[in-house]
Amino acid sequence: MKKLVLGAAVSAAMFGGVAQAAITLDAGKPVITPANTYEVYLSGSSAVGPFLESLFTSKKVPAANQVCDTKKSMYKFQDTSTGGKDQVAYLCELNQSNTALSGLSAGKPNLLIYKRHNGGSAQGVSPIVANSAIDFLKVDNAANCALSGSVVAAGAGFTKFNCTYTAGNTDLTNKQIPDFGVSDVDPIQFRGDNTPTGYAEVTAADVTNLVVKAAATQVFGVAVSTNLRNAMQEAVFGKTNVCATNAKTRETAACMPSLNSAQIASIFTGQLSSWKQLKLGGTTDVFTGASVQPVSDRLHICRRASGSGTQAQFAIKFMGYPCNDIAPKGIADTATTPEAVDKAQVHAMTSAGAMSECLAELSSGSDTVGTSFANTYGARWAIGIQGTELNASLSSDWRFIKIDGEEPTLDKVARGKYKDWVELTYQYNKAHVFDESEQQIVDEIIKQSGNPVVLAATNTSAVQTWGAAGYLATPQSFKANEAGLYGSGSPVNPFSHGTATASTNNCRLPALYDSKGGIQLK
Numbered sequence: 001m002k003k004l005v006l007g008a009a010v011s012a013a014m015f016g017g018v019a020q021a022a023i024t025l026d027a028g029k030p031v032i033t034p035a036n037t038y039e040v041y042l043s044g045s046s047a048v049g050p051f052l053e054s055l056f057t058s059k060k061v062p063a064a065n066q067v068c069d070t071k072k073s074m075y076k077f078q079d080t081s082t083g084g085k086d087q088v089a090y091l092c093e094l095n096q097s098n099t100a101l102s103g104l105s106a107g108k109p110n111l112l113i114y115k116r117h118n119g120g121s122a123q124g125v126s127p128i129v130a131n132s133a134i135d136f137l138k139v140d141n142a143a144n145c146a147l148s149g150s151v152v153a154a155g156a157g158f159t160k161f162n163c164t165y166t167a168g169n170t171d172l173t174n175k176q177i178p179d180f181g182v183s184d185v186d187p188i189q190f191r192g193d194n195t196p197t198g199y200a201e202v203t204a205a206d207v208t209n210l211v212v213k214a215a216a217t218q219v220f221g222v223a224v225s226t227n228l229r230n231a232m233q234e235a236v237f238g239k240t241n242v243c244a245t246n247a248k249t250r251e252t253a254a255c256m257p258s259l260n261s262a263q264i265a266s267i268f269t270g271q272l273s274s275w276k277q278l279k280l281g282g283t284t285d286v287f288t289g290a291s292v293q294p295v296s297d298r299l300h301i302c303r304r305a306s307g308s309g310t311q312a313q314f315a316i317k318f319m320g321y322p323c324n325d326i327a328p329k330g331i332a333d334t335a336t337t338p339e340a341v342d343k344a345q346v347h348a349m350t351s352a353g354a355m356s357e358c359l360a361e362l363s364s365g366s367d368t369v370g371t372s373f374a375n376t377y378g379a380r381w382a383i384g385i386q387g388t389e390l391n392a393s394l395s396s397d398w399r400f401i402k403i404d405g406e407e408p409t410l411d412k413v414a415r416g417k418y419k420d421w422v423e424l425t426y427q428y429n430k431a432h433v434f435d436e437s438e439q440q441i442v443d444e445i446i447k448q449s450g451n452p453v454v455l456a457a458t459n460t461s462a463v464q465t466w467g468a469a470g471y472l473a474t475p476q477s478f479k480a481n482e483a484g485l486y487g488s489g490s491p492v493n494p495f496s497h498g499t500a501t502a503s504t505n506n507c508r509l510p511a512l513y514d515s516k517g518g519i520q521l522k
Contacts, residue, residue, distance in 0.1 A: 022093045022109030037110040044124015044182040046117035046351035047387040054458040068092030074158035077139045079165035085353025086118035087137035100444045121309025124181025126199035129206045135173040180428040184309025185506045192322045193329045196307025212427045214504040215450040217472035217493040219388045219421045221400040221408035225363030228381035229399040231290035232257035235280045253466035258402035265318045270331035302358035302384035305348040313422040323507035359398035388469035389462035409467035414486035452490045475513035
């Protein structure tokens with residue numbers, strides 16, 4: 001029997017908390033045992049992390065569609081070093097109101113979902129192809145997990161635990177074959193520069209061994225450090241314009257600065273080395289004309305590492321890589337190259353959380369010691385890539401900008417005006433051996449991930465100051481609005497990278513999936 005052993009202080013805290021139902025206690029500690037708990041392992045995309053957490057644990061999701069029973073006590077375990085940017089796990093009771101899961105709860109009422117973000121989307125593809133074990137967070141070690149904060153009452157969210165995690169350390173990791181994976185793009189894109197270290201390129205033959213299901217449209221955007229955004233606003237609108245002087249107004253869609261696709265490709269392929277090389281509508285470059293300048297004009301890029309779906313989709317949309325043989329690769333991590341060298345400084349990050357840290361710390365000039373990014377430069381201007389549901393609270397020191405003059409809203413995607421979106425996929429190996437009933441749970445998670453009713457609920461936490469962001473259901477599974485309009489109550493993308501006869505391939509130019517639908521361009 002596996003027990004979650006958490007120490008005397010945690011035991012005392014939980015003993016005084018709300019009484020549990022199916023999740024039992026041992027001297028005040030929750031017990032995890034195969035006799036009453038399904039354990040499901042999911043690896044891959046870090047960009048979808050916040051969305052998956054909402055899917056599993058948000059009360060906004062209709063009761064009939066929930067995976068966890070959000071009226072009961074829930075627990076979140078996260079790696080201590082990155083605050084859950086690399087590894088998390090969720091313990092809850094199965095939702096008996098969900099008809100696909102209700103029949104499972106009598107034998108095993110509890111569910112423990114492990115989610116590995118570290119390594120990005122390729123970790124949701126390559127280990128699935130190989131059907132091989134990778135490291136997940138260990139949550140049943142007496143020494144490595146401790147209560148974070150206080151015990152949360154049933155139905156009020158989850159009680160959090162911080163767990164010490166070191167990759168490769170068997171005392172602190174749980175090595176398992178993933179039951180399924182999630183990736184920002186379809187599996188065949190993980191070849192060439194998108195291949196993660198330690199794995200072979202994914203081939204067409206590999207894909208035939210997988211069950212691949214397109215789940216939802218995921219919208220990405222170009223993100224810049226806040227100090228760079230501010231300078232861009234001055235360059236575009238003028239230093240005395242309300243877009244550059246009013247803190248609230250400058251966060252609106254009307255005040256978002258823009259880069260076009262050619263400028264973005266030039267930056268991320270290393271053609272620019274200094275912010276003095278960027279002019280936006282005037283004769284003076286952005287750096288020279290800025291009211292506040294960092295010490296160095298060196299251009300900093302926070303990209304994602306090879307194997308990241310965020311990086312892979314970006315390369316597809318702006319460089320055509322790996323879709324054609326002559327497409328350029330993104331500029332590589334410059335590692336220890338001194339800033340004085342006349343080339344862009346590139347920082348390859350392993351997760352969406354690490355990307356946020358890179359952009360924010362370069363903007364503020366700070367450094368959080370021992371985490372994902374070591375800022376040895378001070379305040380600099382930086383550019384990166386993120387999923388548009390992130391940073392809706394504006395709490396992190398970076399901002400989205402427009403691409404080709406269009407803000408990254410769900411409405412602009414549905415109108416065919418915003419280009420940076422892909423269809424994320426789930427996959428599992430046809431030869432994978434699931435424990436009893438766990439494939440049923442996996443299939444339900446995949447199904448609800450693309451359900452517009454669920455997306456409408458989870459998108460409420462992704463409302464940005466410049467418009468609605470988040471996810472759209474795919475037209476392969478749900479009917480889009482015939483008028484070609486975005487509807488917040490049933491968000492479905494009328495466009496797809498798949499067709500009625502061909503599966504999703506994000507290298508394919510998107511087109512209307514149902515020719516009976518309309519396109520709104522205004």
